[in-house]
Amino acid sequence: MGATRTASPQEISGRLTPAPRHTTWTGSAAAQERLHRLVPGGAHTYARGSDQYPEGVAPVLVRGVGARVQDVDGNWYVEYGMGLRSVTLGHGYRPVVDAVTRAAADGVSFSRPSVRELEAAERFLETVPGADMVKFAKNGSDATTAALRLARAATGRAMVAICSSQPFFSVDDWFISTTGMDAGIPGAGRDLTVGFAYNDLDSLRRVLEEHRGQVAAVFLEAATGGAEPAPGFLEGVRGLATEHGAVMVLDEMITGMRWHAGGAQQVYGVIPDLSTWGKALGNGFAVSALAGKRDLMELGGLDTARPRVFLLSTTHGAETTGLAAYLAVSDAYAEHDVVGIMERQGERLRRGVEEVAAAAGVADHVTVGGRASCLVFGTRDPQGEPSQAFRALFLQELLRHGVLGQSFVVSAAHTDDDVDLTVEAVARACVVYAKALDNGTTDGFLRGRPVAPALRTHAAPRRLPDLGAPTQEVKP
Template sequence: MRITNFSRSIALQQRAHQLIPAGAHTYSKADDQFPELSPGFIVRGKGAYVWDLDGNQYIDWGMGLRSVILGHAYEPVLSMVREQLELGSNFTRPSPIEVELAEILVDTIPSAQMVKYAKNGSDVTAAAVRLARAYTGRKYIAICREHPFFSFYDWFIGSTPVDAGIPEEIKQLTLKFSYNNIASLEELFDSYPGQIAAVIMEPVQAAPPRENFLQRVRQLCDQNGTVMILDEMITGFRMDIQGAQKLFNVKPDLATFGKAIANGFSLAVLAGKREIMELGGIHHDKPKVFLLSATNGAETHALAAGIATINELKKNDVPLYIAGIGQKLIDGINDIAASMNLSQYIRAYGYPCSPVLEFKDQEGNASLPFRTLFLQETIAGGVLMPYIAVSYAHGECELSATLAAVEKALIVYKKSLSDGLNKYLTGRPVKPVFRKYN
């Protein structure tokens, strides 16, 4: 049965846009990222499923912007959170649970000697940058241009097209190099000798590091006295419990984690070398770094969620499990595309824990309108797949239902390649998040 009723969502969307800029608190959740025929609001989730405001049920592959790695409302996490909630969520002095989680993280993450908590990934990447600047006494930051998002703060957003409100002086401090192109980073070090405080990048996205790229970045950072920061917001606890840094055998000076670490509860972690992290401490005689200091930074039930999630990830070897499901999904989608002679237009690829989908138009160009059509048609078939975050709750049943919905969607995709998109796509296509004007 095709899902067609979004009437309650549409009514609430009007109200949301009057009350909330963009109608959402994360741009990637906003209406412009989804087709017009899509659920405007999610009311609840359980396991791999979510229900929208109109009562429609979906298999969810977005999983709360990749944060929900075990499944929605996962009981072992909820029960530890409930226990903690009964004890109170915020106190006038630290709670012992802060130390308990810190011990687990330092034991788990190879590069972690000390940790500091926050509520968002943006906060910990920004803290890493400030720490690196204080440690080195330098101002420039080198970021990897292929990696789309590190933080909503000025040092990063100033480097995107959505740079309104950010002074030129700040923008000039962020430099760019390319992944798997060590010469591009060498050039930056040559052009700004002794001036680059930090290199920040994700360890890996869909394409693997080539020719020891990560080790060579490490080496360049060492040679230039620059802090190497790995942003493991997506890879951490998903690609490997110990992070991509373990898998690729590279030791950053600082690393950032979030998303999967607490199964959808608000927790992000800055982890790193004692020598650098200690600058944020209160027992040294160097200038003190105001590292992270927030009223709700160590909300106890979020830390309980972190402990419970890491326990479950380890106990069930979740990274291994999700890689298995992810590989079947990649193969399944590519097989369907091949059987319909659509391989040149639709492709699933990347690491199985984070598969990526590519959509092309008749000319072979990457196409947001065709991506939108695919989303529209899979949503109609009860699958919400704006991107793919495989979780422990996705099993064979969800896999086969998803592939059935993909097959139906591709029939429409194929027709629109020949008959034109307008005949099949309702409303406007999705837009890039990072755009200067709406």
């Protein structure tokens, strides 16, 4: 008998995903208010916050199956940007769940390395041939900050140049000091981070010249915000970093296993000194990684005569369930063309959205761009300017018609039915959008306030209603 074939994410999703139902959000609204009483911001990630969604239409979720999720009111949605782009195989993908369950049953954390640490490291380095060593952790910020620490130790320099066209690199001071949420960060640290623009080699050249001999690392994503690297840009970054003695760090948090199993560096053919990984490694389970050249990575090891770097020494970095999830995800990528499925479904979605937006006369105002596996949508006002109010209106109408997402980032679990439902929801949303454009404002169409940038200096004051005891259980 031949080997048993594992069903693809789309096959599993197609068998299990229920039809959407969207009626009321009263349960979600009540649960969200309780969250605001108990959790600063009402969510554990700012991008998941209720201020990122239309007022009163911010679902609190109880389960996910394939590419669909259900909220506490019983409404089902086709979801995009699943797990902040970390879920590429779909919610509840059985091979990953089974692998994690087996690992948990055998013990999660020990006083010595487990064999899964060896297996995961070997598998990762086979997949990312430009790296010599890897160290696992639980979140992306730990990996990016460890990369900066290595770069500073290797170069004896303090400054870091980041691609300021890109939205996020770390929760730690060296990056957050550059955002609108810099309260609590000492001013001295802010001066150590400088920015350059994506696809603009001259801006990086100017930064490195202005701070000659001071920049330890150059941080960037290979692609960003719907933009692909211009010809020669990444090669130019590589060359400038080498010329100025800086460490090139490629952030693969989003691109890793979404552009290619081996990351964007495999697609574009540019090998960084260090790369940082997370999100899709575990299909939503917590696992991240720092990988790179041996001479840099070993500064945090035992085979170095130089002063040692305290590098990713965490209690939970190597717990077995995250590594088991990574190994199962890697198996799925070997058995199925996961990236190819995402790219095909993304292109199908792009074409559908563009067609219905054009039919409604809003093609210049509702746009979709980016790599097919990582689509983003844009919302513009009557003057053609990006608009948070019109974004909120678009999100509101998508939610009303069974689509949840701050983007159109697909997974390999998105079926043709999921895409068709989404295109129909966009068509309905565009009808309302066109009316608001004709009216010159979202007033009368948008319920409540516009959505707001996640990283901003001030939050609008909130008055919480009396919803009873905050410990009361919320049931679906």
